[in-house]
Amino acid sequence: MHLPISDKIELNILHQNSHQAEKNKVKFNNYNLLCLNIMSSPGAGKTRLLEITLEDLSKKFHSAVLEGDMTTNLDAARLEKLNIPVVPITTGRACHLDANMVSGGLKLLEKKINPDSLDILLVENVGNLVCPAEFEIGEHFKVALLSITEGEDKPLKYPIMFREADLILITKVDLLPHLNFDINELKSNIASTNHKADVIEISSVTKSGFDLWQDWISKKILKFKNI
Amino acid sequence: MHEVDMTKCLILSVEEWAEKKNKKKIVVEKINLKIGEFTCVEPISLINTFNAAVLGSWLDSSEITIETIPFEGKCSKCNRLYFPKKENGYKSPCCNFNLEEIISGRELKIASIDFKEN
Numbered sequence: 001m002h003l004p005i006s007d008k009i010e011l012n013i014l015h016q017n018s019h020q021a022e023k024n025k026v027k028f029n030n031y032n033l034l035c036l037n038i039m040s041s042p043g044a045g046k047t048r049l050l051e052i053t054l055e056d057l058s059k060k061f062h063s064a065v066l067e068g069d070m071t072t073n074l075d076a077a078r079l080e081k082l083n084i085p086v087v088p089i090t091t092g093r094a095c096h097l098d099a100n101m102v103s104g105g106l107k108l109l110e111k112k113i114n115p116d117s118l119d120i121l122l123v124e125n126v127g128n129l130v131c132p133a134e135f136e137i138g139e140h141f142k143v144a145l146l147s148i149t150e151g152e153d154k155p156l157k158y159p160i161m162f163r164e165a166d167l168i169l170i171t172k173v174d175l176l177p178h179l180n181f182d183i184n185e186l187k188s189n190i191a192s193t194n195h196k197a198d199v200i201e202i203s204s205v206t207k208s209g210f211d212l213w214q215d216w217i218s219k220k221i222l223k224f225k226n227i
Numbered sequence: 228m229h230e231v232d233m234t235k236c237l238i239l240s241v242e243e244w245a246e247k248k249n250k251k252k253i254v255v256e257k258i259n260l261k262i263g264e265f266t267c268v269e270p271i272s273l274i275n276t277f278n279a280a281v282l283g284s285w286l287d288s289s290e291i292t293i294e295t296i297p298f299e300g301k302c303s304k305c306n307r308l309y310f311p312k313k314e315n316g317y318k319s320p321c322c323n324f325n326l327e328e329i330i331s332g333r334e335l336k337i338a339s340i341d342f343k344e345n
Binding site for chain 2: 002003004005006007008009010011012013014015016017093094095096098130131133134135156157159160188189191192193195
């Protein structure tokens, strides 16, 4: 046995995931398909947001969903009612989607529909404010939801999630009159961790803010497709 | 428990590295990591997960070392470096500016691997 050797490699721990995420992104680009990674804590309203969004969005753009869930297909079943291609990804014990799971989901989607015919792929991640933030899936943009019932301090407690987001949707704002909640403090805490993100207040009950959200998506699709 | 999936990625990367070196002739002693303070990783959890994952494998005798990299930001107003604190909303203490530029703390790196050749 020889003396120990130290090999400097300076490699990202998540290199394997990042490598697969890059491959996913190349595929999305080849299909001319914009991919959004939708993330939040459980119960912030991701699935309801998609239900409402897709009702309108599907009239203008061809859409599909990869639906991440830990143990059930309940969310996927809700979205399938909209008559769009939905692929459930059950993660089992994993509390986030990773690039391999999304690659598998994309292969299943390819069996349902030719992705060349799609404009946008919405990936609903597993409800969690910690793990999904570090695992790229090949998305073009990250969208984080934060419901006002979670408290003003969440951007400070889970800074990576909100730092990484391109758009932050403040959900359930119809509840504002009923809660002791300071939305300006929340916005200030968001700006503390992420000064670049777009922020939209939204309600799935009154539908307020959906015009801004739909407009944000439409602009991203059109810019991505160079239209 | 994302440390489980991080450990999987880490082991795959070490295996990929070892294959290039002739894995059968290598004994890995230490895998030296650099983990930033502004990441979602709990170092102790990563070490415990790694130790459990490699039991009985070719990496059984190897150990993880972790160098913690401090979370450091740069004030966008006066360019001073500072250590952002959650209690202060990550703002710069000099100008009370929001955190914009991160200098360090986002590292998730395998810095080096110490090994012996048979």
